[in-house]
Amino acid sequence: MSRLTGGPTVLTVDSRRLRRIIAEIPNWSLGLVPFLSNLCLECIVRNFEETPIYEELSPSQRDFVQERLSTSLPLPVTANLIEDGVYWRRCCEQRWDICDVSHYDHSWKRMFFERHLENIIENFIPETTALKLVADEIPLCEAYVRRLVITQMLPPIKEAKITKGDNMDWLSETDSDAGHMEHYDFRFLLKKLSCLEEFHVTYWVKQCGMNFEWKMFEMADRDCETLAMALQYCKTLKVVRLHESHIDDQKCKLLAKHLTGHPSLIELNLSHNVIGDKGAKAVSILLNSSKLEVVNLSDNIIRDVGANFIAEALFKNYSLLSLNLRINRVTDEGGQAIAKALLNNGTLRHLHLGANLLTAPTAVTLAEVLAQNQTLETINLSCNKLGVDGGKALEEAIAQNSSLTECNVRLTDIDEQSVAVINQVVGTNKSAFKTTKVVRTVAPPQPVDTAQSLIMQEEPQQEDEVQPQDDEVQEQEDEVQPEIEEVQQEDAQATSEVTSSTSTSSI
Numbered sequence: 351m352s353r354l355t356g357g358p359t360v361l362t363v364d365s366r367r368l369r370r371i372i373a374e375i376p377n378w379s380l381g382l383v384p385f386l387s388n389l390c391l392e393c394i395v396r397n398f399e400e401t402p403i404y405e406e407l408s409p410s411q412r413d414f415v416q417e418r419l420s421t422s423l424p425l426p427v428t429a430n431l432i433e434d435g436v437y438w439r440r441c442c443e444q445r446w447d448i449c450d451v452s453h454y455d456h457s458w459k460r461m462f463f464e465r466h467l468e469n470i471i472e473n474f475i476p477e478t479t480a481l482k483l484v485a486d487e488i489p490l491c492e493a494y495v496r497r498l499v500i501t502q503m504l505p506p507i508k509e510a511k512i513t514k515g516d517n518m519d520w521l522s523e524t525d526s527d528a529g530h531m532e533h534y535d536f537r538f539l540l541k542k543l544s545c546l547e548e549f550h551v552t553y554w555v556k557q558c559g560m561n562f563e564w565k566m567f568e569m570a571d572r573d574c575e576t577l578a579m580a581l582q583y584c585k586t587l588k589v590v591r592l593h594e595s596h597i598d599d600q601k602c603k604l605l606a607k608h609l610t611g612h613p614s615l616i617e618l619n620l621s622h623n624v625i626g627d628k629g630a631k632a633v634s635i636l637l638n639s640s641k642l643e644v645v646n647l648s649d650n651i652i653r654d655v656g657a658n659f660i661a662e663a664l665f666k667n668y669s670l671l672s673l674n675l676r677i678n679r680v681t682d683e684g685g686q687a688i689a690k691a692l693l694n695n696g697t698l699r700h701l702h703l704g705a706n707l708l709t710a711p712t713a714v715t716l717a718e719v720l721a722q723n724q725t726l727e728t729i730n731l732s733c734n735k736l737g738v739d740g741g742k743a744l745e746e747a748i749a750q751n752s753s754l755t756e757c758n759v760r761l762t763d764i765d766e767q768s769v770a771v772i773n774q775v776v777g778t779n780k781s782a783f784k785t786t787k788v789v790r791t792v793a794p795p796q797p798v799d800t801a802q803s804l805i806m807q808e809e810p811q812q813e814d815e816v817q818p819q820d821d822e823v824q825e826q827e828d829e830v831q832p833e834i835e836e837v838q839q840e841d842a843q844a845t846s847e848v849t850s851s852t853s854t855s856s857i
Contacts, residue, residue, distance in 0.1 A: 391415060399423055404431050416440075429490040434459040455496075463494040471498070474534045476506045484534075488542045497548035502556045503533040503573075505566055532572045536580040540587075547588045549581070553595035568596030578608035587612070591619035602629030606636040617644040621674070630656025634663035641669055648676035648702070657684025664691035664698065672700040676730070685712035692719045692726065699726060704758065705733040713740025717747035720754065728756035741768035748775050755780040 391411060394403050395418045404412065416437035419428075421444050428437070438458035442449045446465065454461040470484055533553065540546065554567040569577070574597070581590060592605070602625045609615060620633070630652045633645065637660075657680045664670065675688075685708045692698060703712075713736040720726070736744075741764030748754060749771065757776050759769060 387411075388414070392418070395419055399427055402427055402431055425487075425490050429463075430493075438462050457494075460494050460496060463491040464497060467491050467495060468498060468500060471500050471534060471539075472502050473504065475504050476532060476534060478507065484539060488539065492543050493545060495543055496545055498543075498546065498550065499548075500551040503551065503553045504555060505533060532570050535576045537576055537583065540580040540584040543584065544586065546584055546586055548591075549584070549587055549589070550591040550593075551577075551595070552593060567594075569601060571601070574601040574604055578605050581605070582608040582612070585613055588614050589617040589619075590615065591617075592623075593619055594622040597623040597625060597629075599626050599628035599632075603632040606632035610636055610639045612640055614641070616641055617646075618642055619644075619646040620650070621646045621648040623650055625650040625652065627653055627656035627659070631659040634659040637663040637667050637670060643669055644672045645670065646672075646674040647678070648674045650678055652678040652680060654681055654684035654687075656680075658687045661687035661691040664688065664695050667695060668697050670695075670698055673698060674700075674702040675706065676702045677705045680706040680708065682707075682709055682711045686715045689715040689719050692723050696725050700728045701726060702730040703734070704730045708734040708736065710737045710740035710743075712736070714743045717743035720744070720747040720751050724751070724753045727753060729754065730756075730758040731762060732758045732760040734762050736762040736764055738763070738765045738768075741765050741772075744768070745771045748772050751775070752779055752782075755783050 391407075391414050394401075394407075395415055398404075398415075398419060404415065407415065413436065416432065416435050417440075419432075419437055421437075421441045432438070434457050438461075439449075439451075442451075442458055442462050442465075445462075449461065451458055451461055454464065467487060470487060473479075474484065536551075540549070553569040553573065558566055569592075577592075581587060590609075597605070597620060602620065602623075605620075606629075609618070618633075618636075620629075625633075625647060629650070630647065633647065636642065637645065652675065657675070657678075660673070660675070661684070664673070680688075680703065685703060685706065688701075688703070689712060692701075708731065712734075713731070716729070716731075717740075720729075736759070741759065741762070744757070744759070744764075745768040748757060754776055757772050759772060
């Protein structure tokens with residue numbers, strides 16, 4: 351009974367006590383409870399910078415961590431700990447808009463560290479940027495950098511004098527001496543990059559604005575000296591490209607001197623510079639004192655003297671596969687010298703003489719060479735005034751050549767009929783070359799098992815050892831053979847007697 355109302359007491363039951371779990375989310379269920387292992391991994395991700403735990407994890411757990419790690423973690427923590435994978439893909443895509451991993455052997459980690467180091471060098475300002483900035487990054491990058499493509503080199507800068515009414519601006523050095531325009535010194539960097547195979551650099555400034563000076567677009571003498579020494583230090587280099595850097599004869603000679611005898615260099619690109627005949631002579635000396643396979647000297651100022659030096663080198667060279675002398679000043683004297691050198695050279699496959707000053711005599715000499723040379727695969731003679739006579743000579747020679755798969759004679763004043771015949775023959779050779787290549791790919795030579803080859807080599811010896819035993823057996827068989835014949839004769843007589851007795855009994 352209730353003391354206040356005098357009526358029966360009503361017991362109220364708390365509905366929350368009937369639920370096993372009191373949840374703030376009405377849709378809560380056991381399926382939403384995260385696994386303890388995932389909670390531990392998330393804890394590892396949150397504290398990765400202070401306590402990097404990674405090598406102890408399984409492959410699936412590592413993938414979980416890579417998908418959630420912050421891309422702003424310091425490189426000293428992640429560089430040598432996290433392998434190539436999702437994390438480095440996320441770092442690349444966050445930092446750069448265009449990320450084509452196929453240019454980096456499909457390695458995201460290699461892409462990141464190569465482009466990261468390139469950005470540091472391209473924004474390095476001598477006398478302003480601390481050298482320690484580059485030095486600290488080398489231990490992190492050295493194992494992953496295979497190629498460096500430096501697209502600009504900034505010169506030293508200084509603060510302009512401020513006068514009344516002038517705005518503050520940063521200008522490059524205006525001293526007339528080019529030595530004051532020294533750029534970053536590559537000696538320390540290239541000596542430390544033990545895996546570097548390709549090095550491309552262009553000495554110019556991308557955005558100079560109103561501070562334009564010609565010295566911003568050339569390599570200083572001191573730059574050339576330090577770079578040549580750096581290339582000499584880097585023994586793993588295979589490709590060097592120094593284009594659009596205003597390299598003249600003196601600088602070319604210095605570079606060639608330091609590259610002489612390089613153990614691994616196979617490609618040298620000095621295109622779009624101001625190299626003349628003396629520089630061409632230095633390159634010709636380098637050709638026969640190295641393992642160069644590709645040389646590109648296009649868009650320079652090489653004339654007949656330089657072409658003759660290169661021809662002399664070709665006459666004695668057995669490693670060069672490609673030579674590019676496009677857009678130079680070579681006339682018939684130099685062109686004929688190079689053509690005659692091909693009579694003795696049996697390795698050159700690609701020759702580019704386009705946009706020079708060649709005429710019909712060079713075409714006739716090349717025709718004589720093509721009738722005998724079966725090594726050259728492509729030749730480019732475009733933008734030369736070869737004329738009708740030169741075209742006919744090439745037509746007759748190429749008709750007898752089965753190795754040439756490309757012959758560019760555009761804008762050479764050659765008769766259209768000759769051009770058609772040349773293109774037809776070259777096209778036939780190219781189709782035959784592709785067919786041969788496909789056949790070799792489909793039916794590769796079968797590998798020989800080492801054990802089987804050894805057994806095959808031992809079998810003749812075993813046969814020689816068994817041969818005396820076989821001779822003895824043969825002699826024994828010869829001695830037994832008369833006895834066998836006598837037994838066979840007795841058996842035949844017995845058989846005939848049994849047959850005759852059987853027939854008599856039946857009668």
